[in-house]
Amino acid sequence: MAYFDAQRSEAVLRIVYDGPATAGKTANLRSLHAAFSQRSMDGIHVPAENARGRTLFFDWLELLVGHVDEWPLRCQILTVPGQLALAKRRVRLLKEVDAVVLVCDSTPKGVAAARIAAKSLDYVLGHCGNTSAPVIVQANKQDLAGALAPKDVALRLGMGAHLRVVPARATEGEGVRETLIAALDAARDRLRPLLRDGGPTALSCRTETAEQLYLTMLAEDETDDDVTEVTALEVALKAVEELVSAND
Secondary structure (H helix, E strand, O other): OOOEOOOOOOOOEEEEEEOOOOOOOHHHHHHHHHHOOOEOOOOOOOOOOOOOOEEOEEEEEEEEEEEEEEEEEEEEEEEEOHHHHHHHHHHHHOOOOOOOEEEEEOOOHHHHHHHHHHHHHHHHHHHHHOOOOEEEEEEEEOOOOOOHHHHHHHHHOOOOOOOOOEEOOOHOOOHHHHHHHHHHHHHHHHHHHHHHHHHHHEEEEEOHHHHHHHHHHHHHHOOOOOOHHHHHHHHHHHHHHHHHHHOO
């Protein structure tokens, strides 16, 4: 959730890019860094990835994004690991968000995988009491054969009539700015009333760097009393069963 960095006198938002593996989450951050390099704090931070370049913990990019009313605003943009085996880490990153971008491959198969991610996301936001967090969908890889139009992606995801879906080709930089702006505007609208009513004191004063988050997640990996991973896997498997039943 949003916090106030007293040392820098900045409000800080966190937007997390969620979605299945290979949907294009990391490609979004790379394109954003290229597009907004002058606004970037320290470039993209990737604490760990596998030999195929898959995210194992998160990708992290911080951008200066203007103001919310008179307060300077900074945005932490993170991706989750999309592999089902890393569900516990994904859930950890989704617990404290101001907005979520659900990235999906726009083919029918890709959208089916995104439905599983969407159901799990809905559970996580509900479980941590953050159901009002705005969700923007990016219909990525629009250049693939058989890619669905944004309106058809929205229909198949079944996430509501007012769902914002942005078409994109993240590797080419297309739709990347538009996606971030949509998520940022939604998060800023959610933050503005808090600052107007209570100023910075209405926000948490905690701060967290990419390195601190990485160390925290490493420590959490070593505990054996957290059932979050099992819960996330159960939600995902239940979603698969529902999809299979619907297609029978």
